[in-house]
Amino acid sequence: MVEQTRSGRRVGTTLSDALDARVVELRHLDDVVGSQDLLPAVRKELAEAEALVRNSSYPDIIGSRLLTATGELAQLAGWVASDAGLHAEAQRVYLSGVSAAEAANDFVLGGQLFSSLSYQMANVGNAEDALLLARTATHGARDATPVVRALLLERVAWASARVGDREATRRTLDEVDDAYERRTDGLPEPEWVYWLNRAEIDVMAGRCMIELGAPDKAEPLLSAAIATYPVEQAREVALYLTWLAEAYARSGQMDAAGATLSDARGFAAAMPSARTSLRLSTVATLIGDYSE
CATH class of the missing domain: 1.20.58 (Methane Monooxygenase Hydroxylase; Chain G, domain 1)
Structure with a gap:
């Protein structure tokens, strides 16, 4: 989009459609591409979208679409930055996205x-x-x-x-x-x-059960949900396996906890994530504490 962001350029439906499609493409790439690799591309697209809104001319209906796309890019940029452990950057872009969304009345x-x-x-x-x-x-x-x-x-x-x-x-x-x-x-x-989807909802319910001290209720929810994920979504599989390992550990099933954490490490190696690394460390410490 670089050549499309020249100051004063008149923006119409074609470019707005292209931006919408690019947002969708990047969003789905987040399923299979690690945050360190994806973040530079998302940052670039967000900066260009912001420049397009700021420097171009367009009718109101196109302006609303551009602002919405910018807000969606900001949400994605914040999500990816957070996964990379860049929490201050994530907060900044989330809030910039709020401004864009509000300007679009979205x-x-x-x-x-x-x-x-x-x-x-x-x-x-x-x-x-x-x-x-x-x-x-x-x-x-x-x-x-x-x-x-x-x-x-x-x-x-x-x-x-x-x-x-x-x-x-x-x-x-x-x-x-x-x-x-x-x-x-x-x-x-x-x-x-x-x-x-239902699997994601069950994962969240399982995590909440662990937080509330009911790991026995979390284990079946997490096990069934994890079984539905394709191996290409390695980050999610790794993350959710760490929660399953924690459920096993807190239920006293230490062999299952250790084996599940080992599986999580294998998936994490395929798609590195600061969130996953933190979870692996946290659960490893927990298993060690429970084993002593």
């Missing part, structure tokens, strides 16, 4: 961006702040479609589990299920929620 996308930031905060920051932000994101995206609402509620459930609120976590997980079951072919979902 408050559902704005909710997704705030919710993504809350998820990072729940993992590596202040869980109380994460919970407040996750709830704010859900309330702000009042027009969210069923699958998007399920996604936003998942982040509320995770933050609730991280602060140890059993009742809120269980109630919100029920709301996730209810929202997801209301999906219908007659109500199109944003493309950016393509990846949320």
Whole structure:
């Protein structure tokens, strides 16, 4: 898109369509390409999209599309940066994406961006702040479609589990299920929620059960979900195997925990991730502590 971002260029449908397609392409590459390899390309596309919005001319309808695409790129850039362990960069681009989404009057996308930031905060920051932000994101995206609402509620459930609120976590997980079951072919979902399916919902429920001290309830959810993932999605398989290993360890099944963690290391080697590395280290320490 570099030559397309010259100052004063008139932007129309063709370029807007190309940008939308590129966002989708990069988003799906995140399934199979490691964050360190993908991040430079996403950064470049985001910078060019921001320049296009800032320096070009276009009718209002095209401007809204460009702003939405920029917000979606910011969400992807934040997600990939967070996976690479660049949390400050992730926060910065998430918030820049919120500004783009709000300028496009796309408050559902704005909710997704705030919710993504809350998820990072729940993992590596202040869980109380994460919970407040996750709830704010859900309330702000009042027009969210069923699958998007399920996604936003998942982040509320995770933050609730991280602060140890059993009742809120269980109630919100029920709301996730209810929202997801209301999906219908007659109500199109944003493309950016393509990846949320029953397996992902079960993984999140299993993780929440571990956080709440119920690893026995987590194990069947995680085992069944992991079995559905293709080996090409090595990062997700590795991450979810670490949670299964933790469920085994906390249930006293140390041989299964060790074997599962070894499997996770194998998948992690194929698609490196700072998130995965942290999980591997955390669970290895946990298994060591339980074995002593």
